[in-house]
Amino acid sequence: MGELYPPIEPYEQGMLDVGDGNLVHWEVCGNPEGKPALVVHGGPGSGCLPGARRFFDPDRYRVVLFDQRGCGRSTPHAGDPATDMSHNTTGHLIADMEQLRRHLGIDCWLLYGGSWGSTLILAYAEQHPSAVAEIVISAVTTTRRSEIDWLYRGVGRFFPEQWERFLAGAPGTARDGDIVGAYARLMEHPDTAVRERATADWCAWEDAVLSGETQGATRPYGDRPPAARLAVVRICSHYFSHGAWLTEGALLRDAHRLAGIPGVLIHGRLDMAGPLDTAWELARAWPDAELIVVDEAGHLGSTATRRHVLDALDRFAAGE
Numbered sequence: 631m632g633e634l635y636p637p638i639e640p641y642e643q644g645m646l647d648v649g650d651g652n653l654v655h656w657e658v659c660g661n662p663e664g665k666p667a668l669v670v671h672g673g674p675g676s677g678c679l680p681g682a683r684r685f686f687d688p689d690r691y692r693v694v695l696f697d698q699r700g701c702g703r704s705t706p707h708a709g710d711p712a713t714d715m716s717h718n719t720t721g722h723l724i725a726d727m728e729q730l731r732r733h734l735g736i737d738c739w740l741l742y743g744g745s746w747g748s749t750l751i752l753a754y755a756e757q758h759p760s761a762v763a764e765i766v767i768s769a770v771t772t773t774r775r776s777e778i779d780w781l782y783r784g785v786g787r788f789f790p791e792q793w794e795r796f797l798a799g800a801p802g803t804a805r806d807g808d809i810v811g812a813y814a815r816l817m818e819h820p821d822t823a824v825r826e827r828a829t830a831d832w833c834a835w836e837d838a839v840l841s842g843e844t845q846g847a848t849r850p851y852g853d854r855p856p857a858a859r860l861a862v863v864r865i866c867s868h869y870f871s872h873g874a875w876l877t878e879g880a881l882l883r884d885a886h887r888l889a890g891i892p893g894v895l896i897h898g899r900l901d902m903a904g905p906l907d908t909a910w911e912l913a914r915a916w917p918d919a920e921l922i923v924v925d926e927a928g929h930l931g932s933t934a935t936r937r938h939v940l941d942a943l944d945r946f947a948a949g950e
Contacts, residue, residue: 632937634684640695646733648699648726650717655703656696656730659683664692665763665947666736668727670743670751671695672769675865677702677858685742685939690947694739696730698723698750701861708864709857711818711825715868720875724754731761740946742939744768745904745929749874749881752912756887764946765893765919768939769901769929770909772881773874777908782810782870785839785902792838799831814867817860825860832863839903843928850930885915893919894942896935898927 640657648654660683667686671678678695686693699718700708707713727750731739740763741751748767755762771777783806786793797803800812816828833851840850854862869875877883893916897909906923913921927935 632933632940634681634936634940635686635688636684637680638683638688645705646696646726646730648722648729650722651706651714652699652717652722652726653705654696654699654726654730655705656694656734658692658694658734660686660688660691660693662692664688664690666692666734666739667694667943668731668739668741669693669695670727670741670747670754671698671702672743672745672747673701673862673865674698674723674746674750674869675701675708675862676746677704682742685936685943687944687947691943694730694734694736696726699726700865701858707857708861711820711822715818715864718865718868719872720750720753720869723750724757727754728758728761737761738763740764740766740943742766742943744931745771746773746869749773749876752881752885752888753876755891756881756884759887759891762891765888765891766896766939766942766946767893768896768931768935769904770895770897770912771904772879772908772912773870773876774882774908775873775878777904778810778870778873780905781839781903782835788902789838789841792835796831796835796838799828808871810867811871813863814871817864817867825864829859829863832867833859840929842900842902843930882911882915885912888916889918891918892946894938895919895921896931896938896942897921897923898929898931898935899923899925900928903929 640659643657645653697704803812836851837849
């Protein structure tokens with residue numbers, strides 16, 4: 631029970647020209663006649679991972695994965711300092727998703743993702759509700775500025791030593807200053823060494839927040855290849871310093887647009903990166919959503935989290 635489906639490979643893939651010089655990598659696997667589903671990865675800037683394919687029954691789903699602008703196999707890559715970030719915003723990503731849906735000839739699809747992916751899912755679904763059949767989210771976020779401030783300042787009360795080092799990585803930033811904005815500026819610095827140092831300091835902080843879950847066995851940010859680390863930090867700091875270009879609280883305020891879309895929200899009670907209250911608020915604002923709280927899980931999830939995701943996707947595949 632709760633076992634992932636066997637590994638599968640895409641039967642179709644390509645690069646979608648979304649304009650502004652950007653090519654978005656996409657792939658499709660599973661059953662060409664199956665229920666369409668889109669995997670929306672986190673980060674922002676993490677890229678899609680092959681393991682995400684395994685949450686879907688390959689006989690019943692037509693699974694689409696894509697790398698958001700600037701990361702993964704999409705080009706140009708944000709790890710390259712010459713890449714222009716002005717055409718990489720939440721609005722651009724929503725438009726890319728809609729263009730991909732039309733390109734693949736899909737009328738309506740299920741959306742699955744977590745963390746930043748949940749923000750992008752909600753933003754897309756509230757703008758294009760008729761294109762969304764169901765939603766499954768783990769680690770709910772809406773990227774409010776209050777949530778960003780928690781992740782890069784508030785949670786520091788649990789990791790004071792590590793947060794002091796994170797703050798020191800942005801010289802001249804006051805304790806109550808715009809630390810995320812300071813890192814975003816460092817990531818645009820012309821000196822390679824400055825960008826690499828900022829990347830290392832940012833990743834060390836992200837890993838510290840997740841350390842209670844990993845127990846130091848892995849570093850979800852620090853263990854990435856160098857180019858991928860640079861891209862995810864550059865994109866994260868770019869998005870978060872702008873509040874993801876969302877009016878504060880907009881995704882919760884406009885959750886009524888999700889009416890009629892069944893949803894399953896799965897959130898760990900011990901999530902230090904994104905506390906449970908956001909998922910709770912969303913579930914109250916979206917009557918068609920079911921909230922499942924996993925007591926022993928954090929932001930990265932657990933075996934129980936995986937079981938709930940698989941169960942939700944299986945139920946939706948069966949039309950339940």
